[in-house]
Amino acid sequence: MGRYLEKGAFFPDTNNVGEYRITELIGRGSSCAVYLADFTDYEGNVTEHILKEYNPTSLHTVRSSDGKLVVREDECEEFENGLLRFREGYKRQLAIRRMSELKNSTINVQKIFEANGTNYIDMTVFNGIVYSRLEEESLYQLLRRMKALTQVIGSYHRSGFLHLDIKPDNIFAIPETSELVMLFDFDSVAEKEKMSSMGGLSYTKDWAA
Numbered sequence: 001m002g003r004y005l006e007k008g009a010f011f012p013d014t015n016n017v018g019e020y021r022i023t024e025l026i027g028r029g030s031s032c033a034v035y036l037a038d039f040t041d042y043e044g045n046v047t048e049h050i051l052k053e054y055n056p057t058s059l060h061t062v063r064s065s066d067g068k069l070v071v072r073e074d075e076c077e078e079f080e081n082g083l084l085r086f087r088e089g090y091k092r093q094l095a096i097r098r099m100s101e102l103k104n105s106t107i108n109v110q111k112i113f114e115a116n117g118t119n120y121i122d123m124t125v126f127n128g129i130v131y132s133r134l135e136e137e138s139l140y141q142l143l144r145r146m147k148a149l150t151q152v153i154g155s156y157h158r159s160g161f162l163h164l165d166i167k168p169d170n171i172f173a174i175p176e177t178s179e180l181v182m183l184f185d186f187d188s189v190a191e192k193e194k195m196s197s198m199g200g201l202s203y204t205k206d207w208a209a
Contacts, residue, residue: 007025023036026130029169029170031055034052059078087112105182107182128174132171148180152183161191
């Protein structure tokens, strides 16, 4: 199998009270892949979810026939360190979402769980599209959306954070208006006061400042 889960792939949640089924790969970066998925609970109710999977491209992982990520033995420590940063990013996102200035521009996270030999963050689905897939109707619409993005990033900065991976795959565009965008990458968000002591930074090479 390839590095990423294919459409139709399925696996149970942590508590085995339901099953996730992948419907689409909607984004991928240096450390994660993002999927759209349906979750069916034990009563047959179906809900939509966005799943963020820790899946670093810098490591030589392979996916077995049952969907599990298999890590090379000499890279296990690096993989585990990355998982720790992934879980720390989840906690950071919970804190950011509580800030009133960032609440409406930061995607909501519901839980984190283990599956397929890695970790997943379950996020709320909103109507919209990843910006890398959007074609702006006019220059005016483009400028309105970029203004909205700069305002969101400014809010991160005023709140004491730096967003280190601003790229189209990490921006979620809302169809109702060009004046609201949402960010769903939080592994690369860092507290400014801790930058000098951080051992490594998460970013995408082609989009790094």
